[in-house]
Amino acid sequence: MAKGIMVKKLLIGSLTIFSLSFGVTSCQTGYESKDGKVYHKWINGGSWTMEKILMKNADAASFQTIDHNLNIDLGKDKNYVFIGSAVLEHADPNTFAQVKEYYWKDKDHVYLLQFGGPDYIVKYADPKTFTVIKDYLWAKDGNNVYYQFDKLPGVDPNYFNAIDENWGKDDRYYYWNNLRVDSLIYNSAEIISSYYIKDKSNVFFENKVIKDADPSTFKADGVGWFGHDNKYMFDHEENKGAITEKYRKTYIEGK
Structure with missing residues (x-):
């Protein structure tokens, strides 16, 4: 009985939170022109309340919302482009x-x-x-x-x-984001994960060589920024030492 009551309370609590958040987010956010002024309406993520701010630089007569499919508010008038309530310089x-x-x-x-x-x-x-x-x-x-x-x-x-x-x-080169992987042997390069790449001689985290990592046995684990070879476990580019039993059970045998 107690378990059933607890489940009901959790369900009611979840539905209440959903209803509150839906009620706020379903209100119209964006821009509002009223009485010759332009306002930006947005949701305060901390309190889930609607905030409204006067856009002092906006010209109400020429203001228009810019249509798009992104999670930002954009508008413009005869003088400026606005992102949220701020002028896009x-x-x-x-x-x-x-x-x-x-x-x-x-x-x-x-x-x-x-x-x-x-x-x-x-x-x-x-x-x-x-x-x-x-x-x-x-x-x-x-x-x-x-x-x-x-x-x-x-x-x-x-x-x-x-x-x-x-x-x-x-x-000539591989790049991780804006970083060039200078010492990577291009013709033997192989991407391992979103963060690791290797060639026939080394393993790299982003553009940094990982000391003591064996490229022939290295594999990425978890979310891709830690991994292991036949001897060691690695966190980012750091060698964390010999593979522990816990690591082996979680990331190697558990695959």
């Missing part, structure tokens, strides 16, 4: 347009709106030729390759291939 409202996903551009700049911060500009990127590679955070223009905000030095976009979200390569 340097953005031109007349030419501001989506490239793909969180990448946007205007006549002068390319912007990445996914990570926040005071400056969303992808420096050096050419908006006229800028494209996103697949659906990843890799991108390129006529002269360069980019990972998020970073330009990859000396990489020819004509030879670059985005392998997955973390790994890419050109005709």
Whole structure:
């Protein structure tokens, strides 16, 4: 009986939380023009309450919401582009347009709106030729390759291939995000996980060589940022010593 009561209480509690969160999130967020002023409405994740802030720089007569399928609020008027309630610095409202996903551009700049911060500009990127590679955070223009905000030095976009979200390569090197794996033997390279790569001589975590790791027996474990070879266990690039019985049962025998 006590167990049944407890289950009911848990179910009621879960339904109550769901109802409260659904009630708040189902309210219309975004922008509201009223009495010659523009307001931004958003959900405070800490208290699950609707917040409303006056956008002092917005011109109500020319303000419009920018349509897209992203989890951010974008708007513009005759003078500015807005992300949330803030002015997107340097953005031109007349030419501001989506490239793909969180990448946007205007006549002068390319912007990445996914990570926040005071400056969303992808420096050096050419908006006229800028494209996103697949659906990843890799991108390129006529002269360069980019990972998020970073330009990859000396990489020819004509030879670059985005392998997955973390790994890419050109005709000479492999890259983990914006980091070049300099000492990797290109012709024998093999990606092991989102963080590990190896060649015939070494194992690398991102772009760092892992001391004492045996590439012929190395395997990634768990979520991919720790692993083992025939002797040792590794956390990121750190050798944590001989494989323990607990590690063996959890990650090796348990596979």
